[in-house]
Amino acid sequence: MNWLLTHLDEVGGLMVTHAVLSVIPLVIGLVVAVPLGWLAWRYRLLRTPLVAGTGLLYTIPSLALFILMPLVLGTGILDPLNVVVALSVYTVALLVRTVADGLASVPDEVLQAATAMGIGPLRRFFGVQLPLAVPVIAAGLRVAAVSNVSIVSVAALLGIAQLGSLFTDGFARNFLDPIIVGIVACMVLALALDLAILAVSRAVTPWLRVGSPA
């Protein structure tokens, strides 16, 4: 506890970095996964290659992916961009399937009713199908957010500063306090992101909160 009190500024700074490194890939991943997920949903033939292909990327261990990133991006090994891109890859891998499942979970009758009312394909997608798929997509996004927070900490082994640095510092000095503080801070951050996504998801799907007349 004492250790935390004397290092509040440092922990706070690392937490902000950690949050940024976790959230940016989440946004990038979502933006990329929606069109890919739509393709996988719309064209059955594409589903298997898309889901399996992104799934293959998902099998690469994070430390390995961080290290291999400079080969693709031409960055330095210490560049936080490696972490951002690698996590974006994981997020896409996780969300493509979720988005496809989410879009498929919208009842066909609803889409046909929309078409019958003369709503065009683009408006139908953004105005009807995507909103109705939000609960499923949000659930996938929550999983991605929580695992992103955990994965970011691994980058400390390469010297990229964030909450994971507390683990490496503590281990090097055989000192538990910073490690415990780091673990708790990571879990708090994961919980906060999880709740934030849940809150946004609820806010944009008010129809789900209305109890059905019993």
Next chain:
Amino acid sequence: MNLLWTWLADPAHWQGDDGIPVRIAEHLAYSGVTLLLAAAIGVPLGLWVGHTGRGRVLVVNLVNGMRSVPTLGLLFVAVLVVGPLLAGDIAFVVPAIFVLVVLAVPPILAGAYAGVEGVDPGARDAARGMGMRPLEVLAKVEVPCALPLIFSGLRSAALQVVATATLAASVSLGGLGRFLIDGQAYRDYGQMAGGALLVAVLAMLVDLVLAGVQRVAVSPGLAPVRTSRRTGRLSRLVPTTT
């Protein structure tokens, strides 16, 4: 890129006690032992929860909760706390395997539980109505029908274990992670990237082998004719990586 190929192509790196084959063998040994232990705990427990319906809330929360625990931090804590109680190499191996098992159990547990819970209640009812005893219902109907999800849990866990075993090099264990960590220490990017590539390929191969076993073990009658919402739900419950 050149550094990577130069390092991989050097025959000296393919022999000796710290050569690539030995590191691969170590990596597979850690992963295999861990997966066996985790399966021995997770599968029966998951089957029990799915069969009896007891402790469902606990399982779901455990899986979600464990996902938020940073792997690396847990590994360091285990070594610092448990390590001093033991002597020699064991001081690192035991806590590392312990952490690997702790991380691998939840996805296996969740897969087995969701698999059994998702069995068509009609099939279960029919099995009972034909006079199968509870263990016969489990062995002849519930487990075979749950196999696709049991495997999906095992494969998630395997990926997790192979990835985390890489991190174990940072607490002075062997395995392919050594190249990543030592390369970093010696500022030898060729070694780091070479090791990273090997780990990535190993992870894919392990997943491929398990996928092959799954293909043989699971009845063709359970092939996904429809893209069911059930597997959709599980895909959100099971996958984890580090």
Next chain:
Amino acid sequence: MIRFTDVTKVYPGGTVAVGGLSLRAPSGKITVLVGPSGCGKTTSLRMINRMIEPTSGTIEIDGRDTSGLEPNELRRGIGYVIQSGGLFPHRTILDNIATVPLLLGWDRRRARARAHELLERVGLAPELGRRYPNQLSGGQQQRVGVARALAADPPVMLMDEPFSAVDPVVREQLQDEFLRLQADIGKTIVFVTHDIDEAIKLGDQVAVLRVGGTLAQLAAPADLLADPADDFVADFLGRDRGYRGLAFTEAPALPVTREPTVRLGAGADEARRVAAGEEWLLVVDADGAPAGWVRPSALVAPVGPDDLHRGGTVARVGGSLRAALDAALSAPSRRGVLADDDGRLVGTVRAQDVLAEIEREPSEAAS
């Protein structure tokens, strides 16, 4: 014979699912339990093979109290068919059917041979045996469900809404096949449905249950229609009870009129001559089977298939009064067509003659 004696099932929380039910399901007959949801029909069924244990009372099968038997042994000797089919998705159709024989310790070859035999028996092609349940239609799956229940040749079968998950056309087909099968095998069957028409069609006797699991009436279908015990049963039976009841009365020798006919392809002039001024003329095909009615005055060419009015139903000689009456009512000429068992025309009958017959023996249906 299955005998319920004062059987009660009270669930924890005090809901009475079955309240003091006593009835007998005779051997070799189909006893249908029917009633609205919450009447305890499924609970009653599932107490027979002890999937649910009664709170009090006894259930005997052929004089043996089931509570004294080992539940799994008991179940292996009773066929069980449920609504969703409950097929095992991981096993082929043949292996599904062979389940109980294998549980009973038959050797594999004998169990498979038996499964093959049953596949044919329920009207499925042998090559379906190698498929998996998700490759079959709903109707086919239900047939496999029936075959699986019959596999060990149990004397007793329990069927819980086995045909309610398929579409009406397939359902009727399955019902007809089921009756043919039962005529062959003569099992003691307890059959649960919420569909009163199905109950009347299939049951040798029908037990109407009311909410709370008490017996409102137990009777043969004809008697049920003719003489409902109370308003509840009458309401549950629904409309057109008198008419539906005629289905159970065999038509006696009705006064049959010889009908002038022409063959398909006869010329317009011939048709007008044979009709002799009648508005409608009956047309038969080359085998002498009735094909339909034609209006000779409207013919401009020889009688073709497109000229036929096909609305009339055909009753068989010796069929029910309902079929004879319906034939008369549905024919545009109001002359009901009667055919023999080979489908050849016998003659026609008028509604007033059928009605006269019904009035002459008013008690026939009620007896």
